[in-house]
Amino acid sequence: MEQRTESLQDYLEKMALNKIKHLIEENLGVNCSGYRDEYLKRRFDIRLKATNTNTYGKYLVYVKKNPSELEKLLNDLAVNYTTFFRDSDVYRYLEYTLLPLIFRNNLHVRIWSAGCATGEEPYSLAILVHKIWGKNVGNPPVTIFASDIDREAMAKATQGRYQRKQLGTVGQHLIDQYFTCDGDFYTVKDFVKRIIHFQQFDLMKPSIHQNIDLILCRNVMIYFQKESQQKIHMMFYGSLKDGGYFVAGKSEILSGEPAERFKPIDHTVRVYQKPKLATA
Numbered sequence: 001m002e003q004r005t006e007s008l009q010d011y012l013e014k015m016a017l018n019k020i021k022h023l024i025e026e027n028l029g030v031n032c033s034g035y036r037d038e039y040l041k042r043r044f045d046i047r048l049k050a051t052n053t054n055t056y057g058k059y060l061v062y063v064k065k066n067p068s069e070l071e072k073l074l075n076d077l078a079v080n081y082t083t084f085f086r087d088s089d090v091y092r093y094l095e096y097t098l099l100p101l102i103f104r105n106n107l108h109v110r111i112w113s114a115g116c117a118t119g120e121e122p123y124s125l126a127i128l129v130h131k132i133w134g135k136n137v138g139n140p141p142v143t144i145f146a147s148d149i150d151r152e153a154m155a156k157a158t159q160g161r162y163q164r165k166q167l168g169t170v171g172q173h174l175i176d177q178y179f180t181c182d183g184d185f186y187t188v189k190d191f192v193k194r195i196i197h198f199q200q201f202d203l204m205k206p207s208i209h210q211n212i213d214l215i216l217c218r219n220v221m222i223y224f225q226k227e228s229q230q231k232i233h234m235m236f237y238g239s240l241k242d243g244g245y246f247v248a249g250k251s252e253i254l255s256g257e258p259a260e261r262f263k264p265i266d267h268t269v270r271v272y273q274k275p276k277l278a279t280a
């Protein structure tokens, strides 16, 4: 008898969880079905605790009475942890191998930092681009598109204003060249910002970019189920130029169709290439 009561409870909780996912999609246009269930539950539980509801059923009632709660839930869904020059070996590879190669072969370079959180990745890329391009030769012919699903993270990224501790290992010489300091805060200089275009974007939606030379999407796929990861990787494949490059997170591997189509270039820093004579 106890067993049956427990399964009914589980069933009701599952229904309530599904209803919450639908509400997010209906009200905020974000499709949660691609995320791993364990991940979603871990993130949703943060709001269950914050609202003292403790079950999805009670939380659903709470959300219906307090519609603004859904935005908070969506904000907590995103894990925004990031740093400037995260995984320094990846940036070394970009600076000394990949970006010089891409510059050599293109008049204007288009880069996409997908899932960029609060902007540290696209700003690190923009700083590298300026370092490689050098001073006194005009603006680098580069556009960096930077996107994330999280509206608050995008607002912070666009501002480009960080506390000293958020700059982490960025050396003083780079800080002096690329940031202005006001009190405890450091703001990315305008000439660096100028080449970056920020835009809120859900990776589960059809691509908004084409003819891209280099895509970075790191430490984002861990939240998605395998089928969604493959769908997103194929979306990147379609967005790249023939011969364009994709950089995945250091612990991420391609599977299914993307693994068959992309050519692995460097295993350690997880660089892949869309073959030059690709047919699709």
Ligand SMILES: C[S@@+](CC[C@H](N)C(=O)[O-])C[C@H]1O[C@@H](n2cnc3c(N)ncnc32)[C@H](O)[C@@H]1O
Binding pocket: 078, 079, 080, 081, 082, 083, 086, 114, 115, 116, 117, 118, 121, 147, 148, 149, 150, 153, 201, 202, 203, 204, 217, 218, 219, 220, 223
């Ligand atoms: C851990 S951060 C990674 C930041 C950066 N790429 C890095 O490697 O440091 C993960 C980011 O993925 C974003 N994200 C999660 N789901 C997304 C989706 N469906 N579309 C776009 N971005 C998403 C989150 O908002 C979060 O900012």
